Amino acid sequence: MTAAAQTTTxxxxxxxxxxxxxxxxxxxxxxPLAPEFxxxxxxSPLEVAYDFGKIRREDIEAGPRSIWRYKHLLPVPSNVEQHxxxxxxCTRLVRADNLAKALGVKRIWLKDDTGxxxxxxxxxxxxxxxxxxxxxxxKVLACPxxxxxxxxxxxxAARAGWDSVVLVPSSLERAKxxxxxxxDGSLLAVDGNYDDVNRLATELxxxxxxxxxxxxxxxxxxxxxxxxxxxxxxxxxxxxLPEQVVVPIASGSQLTKIDKGFNELTRTGLVEGSPYKIFGxxxxxxxxxxxxxxxxxDMIQPVRPDTIARSLAIGAPADGPYVLDTxxxxxxxxxxxTDEEVVDGIRLLARTEGIFAETAGxxxxxxxxxxxxxxxxxxxxxxxxxxxxxxxxxxDAVQDHVGPKATVKPTTDAxxxxxxx
Amino acid sequence: MTAAAQTTTxxxxxxxxxxxxxxxxxxxxxxPLAPEFxxxxxxSPLEVAYDFGKIRREDIEAGPRSIWRYKHLLPVPSNVEQHxxxxxxCTRLVRADNLAKALGVKRIWLKDDTGxxxxxxxxxxxxxxxxxxxxxxxKVLACPxxxxxxxxxxxxAARAGWDSVVLVPSSLERAKxxxxxxxDGSLLAVDGNYDDVNRLATELxxxxxxxxxxxxxxxxxxxxxxxxxxxxxxxxxxxxLPEQVVVPIASGSQLTKIDKGFNELTRTGLVEGSPYKIFGxxxxxxxxxxxxxxxxxDMIQPVRPDTIARSLAIGAPADGPYVLDTxxxxxxxxxxxTDEEVVDGIRLLARTEGIFAETAGxxxxxxxxxxxxxxxxxxxxxxxxxxxxxxxxxxDAVQDHVGPKATVKPTTDAxxxxxxx
Numbered sequence: 001m002t003a004a005a006q007t008t009t010x011x012x013x014x015x016x017x018x019x020x021x022x023x024x025x026x027x028x029x030x031x032p033l034a035p036e037f038x039x040x041x042x043x044s045p046l047e048v049a050y051d052f053g054k055i056r057r058e059d060i061e062a063g064p065r066s067i068w069r070y071k072h073l074l075p076v077p078s079n080v081e082q083h084x085x086x087x088x089x090c091t092r093l094v095r096a097d098n099l100a101k102a103l104g105v106k107r108i109w110l111k112d113d114t115g116x117x118x119x120x121x122x123x124x125x126x127x128x129x130x131x132x133x134x135x136x137x138x139k140v141l142a143c144p145x146x147x148x149x150x151x152x153x154x155x156x157a158a159r160a161g162w163d164s165v166v167l168v169p170s171s172l173e174r175a176k177x178x179x180x181x182x183x184d185g186s187l188l189a190v191d192g193n194y195d196d197v198n199r200l201a202t203e204l205x206x207x208x209x210x211x212x213x214x215x216x217x218x219x220x221x222x223x224x225x226x227x228x229x230x231x232x233x234x235x236x237x238x239x240x241l242p243e244q245v246v247v248p249i250a251s252g253s254q255l256t257k258i259d260k261g262f263n264e265l266t267r268t269g270l271v272e273g274s275p276y277k278i279f280g281x282x283x284x285x286x287x288x289x290x291x292x293x294x295x296x297x298d299m300i301q302p303v304r305p306d307t308i309a310r311s312l313a314i315g316a317p318a319d320g321p322y323v324l325d326t327x328x329x330x331x332x333x334x335x336x337x338t339d340e341e342v343v344d345g346i347r348l349l350a351r352t353e354g355i356f357a358e359t360a361g362x363x364x365x366x367x368x369x370x371x372x373x374x375x376x377x378x379x380x381x382x383x384x385x386x387x388x389x390x391x392x393x394x395x396d397a398v399q400d401h402v403g404p405k406a407t408v409k410p411t412t413d414a415x416x417x418x419x420x421x
Numbered sequence: 422m423t424a425a426a427q428t429t430t431x432x433x434x435x436x437x438x439x440x441x442x443x444x445x446x447x448x449x450x451x452x453p454l455a456p457e458f459x460x461x462x463x464x465s466p467l468e469v470a471y472d473f474g475k476i477r478r479e480d481i482e483a484g485p486r487s488i489w490r491y492k493h494l495l496p497v498p499s500n501v502e503q504h505x506x507x508x509x510x511c512t513r514l515v516r517a518d519n520l521a522k523a524l525g526v527k528r529i530w531l532k533d534d535t536g537x538x539x540x541x542x543x544x545x546x547x548x549x550x551x552x553x554x555x556x557x558x559x560k561v562l563a564c565p566x567x568x569x570x571x572x573x574x575x576x577x578a579a580r581a582g583w584d585s586v587v588l589v590p591s592s593l594e595r596a597k598x599x600x601x602x603x604x605d606g607s608l609l610a611v612d613g614n615y616d617d618v619n620r621l622a623t624e625l626x627x628x629x630x631x632x633x634x635x636x637x638x639x640x641x642x643x644x645x646x647x648x649x650x651x652x653x654x655x656x657x658x659x660x661x662l663p664e665q666v667v668v669p670i671a672s673g674s675q676l677t678k679i680d681k682g683f684n685e686l687t688r689t690g691l692v693e694g695s696p697y698k699i700f701g702x703x704x705x706x707x708x709x710x711x712x713x714x715x716x717x718x719d720m721i722q723p724v725r726p727d728t729i730a731r732s733l734a735i736g737a738p739a740d741g742p743y744v745l746d747t748x749x750x751x752x753x754x755x756x757x758x759t760d761e762e763v764v765d766g767i768r769l770l771a772r773t774e775g776i777f778a779e780t781a782g783x784x785x786x787x788x789x790x791x792x793x794x795x796x797x798x799x800x801x802x803x804x805x806x807x808x809x810x811x812x813x814x815x816x817d818a819v820q821d822h823v824g825p826k827a828t829v830k831p832t833t834d835a836x837x838x839x840x841x842x
Contacts, residue, residue, distance in 0.1 A: 065486070065511070086775055087513070090486070092538075097505070098582060115536050117513075117775070119813070159775035161519060165840065170828050175596075178816050181823040184772040186840055189825040196831045203833050351605040354507055354538070354580035392540070392813040395599050402602040404610040407591050410617045412624050419586065419607055 019075035088123035119390035125225035132221035133212035144201035147176030230261025252319030280334035281367035287336035356391030440496035509544035519773035540811035541569035546646035553642035554633035565622035568597030651682025673740030701755035702788030708757035777812030
């Protein structure tokens with residue numbers, strides 16, 4: 001790695017910190033850093049390779065209270081924190097004793113990404129994509145999105161003073177549409193599902209070379225942002241790895257990058273290596289990865305999504321095969337749950353820990369329950385659940401299930417009667 | 422203070438950290454710490470008095486990343502962080518150069534409380550109220566609310582494993598209703614406006630001695646939580662006070678407590694004292710404090726609220742007279758803006774800084790603009806705007822103003838046509 005890295009560093013015109021080149025995931029072909037996402041050698045996805053050098057815990061701890069404290073582990077310029085960005089990250093890691101008790105396990109931690117600037121983990125990946133895109137000379141930030149990404153891209157572009165082009169399925173939840181539109185970029189509703197919108201974005205990326213589609217042409221950089229979930233979790237646990245992690249699967253990128261993050265922490269000596277299992281969570285209205293896992297297949301059979309967990313409704317998940325690799329290698333599992341269980345998961349989390357998650361969070365909690373009930377998740381091992389988005393964005397999912405106990409006149413008698421006390 | 426404090430400390434049965442007694446705001450009558458809110462001597466509100474002792478910056482900086490880092494300045498038990506609570510605070514202080522440029526001023530900072538657990542500053546006051554209520558032996562957390570407080574109380578009670586009784590006007594925004602209900606406490610919709618609901622809560626507090634109404638019978642403790650906005654702002658500025666602050670006014674409590682926070686930082690030597698001006702912001706559909714300020718009156722004339730800024734729609738603001746005192750003493754001013762300006766404020770903030778605030782945030786931004794345009798706010802002095810709640814909770818305010826630029830077929834031609842490029 002070092003020799004190749006030095007060669008590349010000499011010729012590369014970009015400052016992307018420790019990133020030295022792109023490597024194809026299948027056959028390991030190397031190429032210089034650039035806004036490209038597929039290897040023309042083996043047609044597999046490109047991933048960022050690094051020359052990390054010496055990284056010390058103290059330097060990270062002395063850094064900003066955002067993902068930029070990990071800039072020496074990310075493909076971003078060394079002065080990244082000096083440019084306007086949404087500066088996400090450093091969200092809470094909540095010890096969830098009430099939930100653990102309800103599920104009959106020893107210890108659960110919740111990585112609560114509802115506290116990010118636009119209230120989902122997407123702020124992490126978009127912040128990294130914006131930083132890399134700026135270095136590459138782009139001026140427009142774009143994406144196809146199931147909603148959370150749209151919010152994050154539109155907000156980050158506004159803060160940076162960039163134009164944005166955001167494409168969403170026309171059926172998207174009202175909250176996500178309005179929250180994407182309010183930042184005043186170019187929001188387009190597209191007739192079709194997410195896979196249609198994604199295909200359109202890939203075509204547009206070919207036609208508009210000045211548009212940085214965060215999850216298309218700058219995807220190798222973008223996806224590295226998910227590693228910060230792993231970095232923060234380890235640092236917040238006192239610089240150690242958890243034993244079990246449950247991660248929702250949309251494209252599958254987040255799950256594989258959490259694994260990559262744990263590996264890099266170990267490789268750089270920031271944590272002592274220790275075994276961990278990564279579990280995947282899907283809704284069974286869109287569970288192509290869970291299906292492949294359960295049937296022992298290596299290939300993903302695309303599906304037409306039909307679930308209330310719309311932020312996970314990717315029927316042809318790009319990183320599905322890598323998710324299968326990661327989960328099998330670490331000894332985890334992948335499950336899926338019904339929409340009813342998703343709602344139960346949202347309500348269980350809210351009732352026990354006071355955290356209101358979006359449907360993706362319900363998927364994670366419900367799958368954790370199922371994995372425990374079926375003996376796939378060790379109740380005596382410590383488990384981290386990734387709560388990646390906010391309940392305010394998916395109110396439709398709960399509106400028929402929760403509400404006021406009663407509507408009363410403004411008198412104490414009316415209150416006593418309504419509450420039976 | 423010290424002598425009285427020692428006497429009180431000896432006899433008081435409660436551990437509320439540096440808090441030693443309650444003092445009436447009008448005539449300074451003292452009484453022991455208890456869940457009481459009005460002085461029976463002069464019928465004025467009770468406020469917490471302290472014996473702070475020596476507090477060092479290093480101890481605060483070494484504390485948790487939540488309001489509990491300031492526990493030695495709050496009426497909470499010394500082991501407060503060991504009990505389940507939502508642990509809010511340490512939200513971002515964002516340097517808003519784009520907004521400053523748009524408004525024609527030198528430097529603006531945004532205290533962005535949308536990052537709190539339930540996405541408003543109310544998590545701060547509720548966390549302190551819960552901690553004090555626990556020490557007093559309560560087991561039920563209750564409130565009347567315009568919405569944000571309902572969310573915060575219901576979430577905090579769930580996390581603590583307490584029952585909650587939350588009373589909201591039946592006209593409340595859907596998002597705030599659902600977000601209050603999901604935590605599975607006792608949510609009641611009340612036929613009436615906030616002032617009716619508030620009156621009902623005061624009656625109920627008299628009947629149910631085991632209910633801690635956070636903003637009624639434990640209000641003296643609750644309201645101290647707003648000081649943490651001042652503490653964090655000063656610490657995030659590098660342990661100094663800002664020159665100008667713009668604060669939205671509902672009951673008026675937050676504004677007066679930010680002033681109290683700055684005073685306490687100065688008094689304890691944590692910052693060097695320096696002059697600052699506090700400005701108040703209202704919507705003109707509910708502007709009784711702005712009216713009194715502009716007319717040079719000391720008394721507040723209650724109004725019947727009619728504004729989209731429902732979280733500020735308190736027609737008879739309890740702390741109104743104290744707001745007038747604070748603003749006049751510091752050399753600030755109080756303005757009010759139209760509902761149209763509120764929406765413009767929300768959109769301006771989103772477009773320039775990528776932050777989506779609720780109507781209260783729109784009120785703050787729009788008033789800042791008005792205060793600048795009318796020469797009341799010094800464009801060369803540094804200004805902090807308090808962004809106290811989240812746009813996802815008040816979508817109705819923007820829904821007729823923002824949306825997709827177009828709905829298109831999934832083709833590149835359709836996109837080009839829609840965007841004109």
